[in-house]
Amino acid sequence: MSDLLSVEDLTVEFWTPAGTIRAVNKLSFRIRRGEVVALVGESGSGKSATGLALLGLLPRVAKILSGRMLFRDGDAPPVDLASLPPRSRAFRAIRGDRISMIFQEPTVALSPLHTIGNQIGEALRLHRDVDRGQAHREVVAALEAVGFTRPEEAAHKYPFELSGGLNQRAMIAMATICRPALLIADEPTTALDVTVQAEVMRLLMDLKERHGTAILLVAHDLGVVANMADEMVVMHHGEAMERGTVRDLFHDPRHPYLKGLIGAVPRLGMDRATRLRPLREIPVPPVRSQARPAAEAGRPLLRVDDVSKVFHPRPGAMLAATPRASTYAVRNVSFEIRRGECLGLVGESGCGKTTLSKIVARSENADEGRIEMFDADGAGTNVLGLTGEALRRWRRRVQYVFQNPYSALNPRMTVGGIVAEPLLVHGIGDERSRKARVKELIRLVGLDESHLNRHPNSFSGGQRQRIGIARALALEPELIVFDEPVSALDVSVQAQILNLVRDLKDRLGLTCLFISHNLAVVDYLADRIMVMAAGRLVEIAPREVLFREPRHPYTRALIAAIPEPDPDNRLDLSKLSAGRRSDPATWPWPYGGGEGGAEPGLIEVAPEHFVRSFVAGTPDEPRSARHAPATSEGRVLEPAGAGGEA
Structure with missing residues (x-):
């Protein structure tokens, strides 16, 4: 694969009243067409500053001191983004069309005064010769592609009417409606639920497969990186500490900083005696009081x-x-x-x-x-x-x-x-x-x-x-x-x-x-x-x-959607796409489906193990003919209530 983007010795400084801060220092990496490259590091490591520099969106107090960012789009000659004035017509033609960005906090990045459809359509009309009717049809199709069940209705909603996960999907639709060659995803799953996170990951990987879109993934979640990225660049204080394929860096980290990041990640099933290893430990001194008998x-x-x-x-x-x-x-x-x-x-x-x-x-x-x-x-x-x-x-x-x-x-x-x-x-x-x-x-x-x-x-x-x-x-x-x-x-x-x-x-x-x-x-x-x-x-x-x-299908769906920091044990995102079980109407017998809308109660299926179910049998037990809450097969912790929301 040929290089889509080559970053060579990029240096970015911020001028502040407290002095000059070098956010990015002689950073070099490349992204091939259709590839996912992850920038990994803590807050302040320069990841987001690199992404903003690629789009010409650095604040006025920031300046690119040196380096090149060569963008090769199709058969056209490469363009050095570092030398283009950010407000120039040439940069505006690239920004949002050939290179677009999913921002970290969608509820802040989206305008609260405009509908989702208007904001997505604006990105399309700026770069394509389409009328409003055609733009609206494209917007509805884009919303449907990112998983909105009622895209026509969603196009008329404002961001505050949608959840964080739906706002993130709308942001993805806006960033991809022009079919960009490069998509910069700045912490696209931070603070999202594990199931919504899996859906966002699936959407991004589908874009990569369908349209050959390359992705620059800015993240500190190593589970997401291990499940999505092909290559990884580890940043610390603006510099690249280590770079290589995801598999090589996870299995054989060389730099102490990367080893520290990997050691700080909690994993399911960790031995209770095992302790997380943060880069900087917080010692707890002896205390005089508070200890409970x-x-x-x-x-x-x-x-x-x-x-x-x-x-x-x-x-x-x-x-x-x-x-x-x-x-x-x-x-x-x-x-x-x-x-x-x-x-x-x-x-x-x-x-x-x-x-x-x-x-x-x-x-x-x-x-x-x-x-x-x-x-x-x-x-x-x-x-x-x-x-x-x-x-x-x-x-x-x-x-x-x-x-x-x-x-x-x-x-x-x-x-x-x-x-x-x-x-x-x-x-x-x-x-x-x-x-x-x-x-x-x-x-x-x-x-x-x-x-x-x-x-x-x-x-x-x-x-x-x-x-x-x-x-x-x-x-x-x-x-x-x-x-x-x-x-x-x-x-x-x-x-x-x-x-x-x-x-x-x-x-x-x-x-x-x-x-x-x-x-x-x-x-x-x-x-x-x-x-x-x-x-x-x-x-x-x-x-x-x-x-x-x-036992419960919702619990199993949550556990199945957890991304592990292991590139050899990636999630099967295709199976997770329809795996959300948060709606009680989707819960099969014996976890739902009672006659007349009756709901099961929590019953004790094993010592200290309670499950919302009609029976205390195994998860794969076939549906019983009896449609009533269990009272004899397991201890009832709460009574069964009538179905339906108030």
């Missing part, structure tokens, strides 16, 4: 019984042409959290994970059900019945670590003020004792006391997440809820946070509810795992049992 471990801390939450449409939405129905965010959910354990909660976006966690933390009210929290002596408190001062005192017992570390911290407060705030709110200690406590917490999460007077904007994402964990520990809570705390972090920073949580759990005897869509992450931390789909818990089991003997 060993005798308490295993006793119930919190019990949730038949909790439901319904979201109703806004009053104005009832006047729309197609009124939206009320939907269950959480439906008849029951489980318990035991002292000293880490209980994992996994599922796709929109399945109700975060809503359930907010109900547990009393940030959201439940419509039905009961939540009881137990003291050390076994006395229970009705959490949903607390109000006023009793609720304020109870909040000390449960704390929350939020998903986005950039929006979870007040930018106007110093780190010391952020960590001390819970102590001030609850009137704990005097100024001297609070300062001592804040210093201890900062050291506990691997930061330095000199950081206390700095503001959040001077910290990286991983450091901000550590500050959030320190704030959550300030009140010595009995339960900490972690809501997707590592979903948008680099693999090495992710390993730092996961090791920190594990160390804190072991050292302090913490009890955790850990929410994630990444099953490998949950497998590394959790003692038991709950799987959630469409507001329902479909399976609960010890982590080793869940991955060894998954």
Whole structure:
């Protein structure tokens, strides 16, 4: 194959008030026609800056100092993109037509003021001589090609009306509608659910096969890279540390940086004694307090019984042409959290994970059900019945670590003020004792006391997440809820946070509810795992049992869609294309299909293993003639409810 793009000694600098930053330094690589090349590295390594330079989209403070970017399109003479003025007519003819880009965050990259169809059609009309009718037909075809079930309807929707996965598909449709020779995919699957991630991977590989499109994949997820790329360039501080075929680099990494990245990736089925190896470890120092008595471990801390939450449409939405129905965010959910354990909660976006966690933390009210929290002596408190001062005192017992570390911290407060705030709110200690406590917490999460007077904007994402964990520990809570705390972090920073949580759990005897869509992450931390789909818990089991003997079809679909960081064990994307099982209507007997819309309850099919099913038999058991919830073949954890959404 001939070279489509040759990057030779590319150097890019950013001029900032703090000084000059060399984002890319003498970088060289090539992309052949129809090939997938991955740029791999941590945030700040220069991956995205390289992609933006190829499209002439570098910010004004950036400048290409040296190097060439030779683009060879068909039989035309090669064009040096580095020498073309970014705003020139020649570059505009290439940008969006022959070279296009899928941006990392589609909800930010897409205009909220224009429909999806208008934005995709604009890209086509800029580069092709088509009228509006023909453009609309092309847009509908492009949306259908990327998996929209109702493309005509989707073309008239705005980005805020679509989920993150659908917005990413729309971005792919816009980037590929002109059939580019080169597609730059900048972190196209970051923070997406594992099943949606697999679908995006399938779409990109289909484009490669159908149209011969070459792909420059910018990623830090080594599982995605191993499943998609032909060659890989490992970047660190703007330089190429190692390059070669994906198979060679995964099986025989030579550079210590690449070895560090591979060692930081959690894998399913890891030995519980095995520890992730981040590039920079966070030591947990000895602590004076908080450790829970060993005798308490295993006793119930919190019990949730038949909790439901319904979201109703806004009053104005009832006047729309197609009124939206009320939907269950959480439906008849029951489980318990035991002292000293880490209980994992996994599922796709929109399945109700975060809503359930907010109900547990009393940030959201439940419509039905009961939540009881137990003291050390076994006395229970009705959490949903607390109000006023009793609720304020109870909040000390449960704390929350939020998903986005950039929006979870007040930018106007110093780190010391952020960590001390819970102590001030609850009137704990005097100024001297609070300062001592804040210093201890900062050291506990691997930061330095000199950081206390700095503001959040001077910290990286991983450091901000550590500050959030320190704030959550300030009140010595009995339960900490972690809501997707590592979903948008680099693999090495992710390993730092996961090791920190594990160390804190072991050292302090913490009890955790850990929410994630990444099953490998949950497998590394959790003692038991709950799987959630469409507001329902479909399976609960010890982590080793869940991955060894998954019962529910949705659980098996999630596990089958996990990309492993092994190029010799790639996903069969063609089988996964129709494998989404998040809709209860698709669940076969005995997991669905009850007469009159009846739904099964969670029954115990083995010790500590609960599955939403009508019977307690094996997954391959043929359909029984009886269409009723099981009561004698397995212990019922929750009652079966009537089918249909509210």
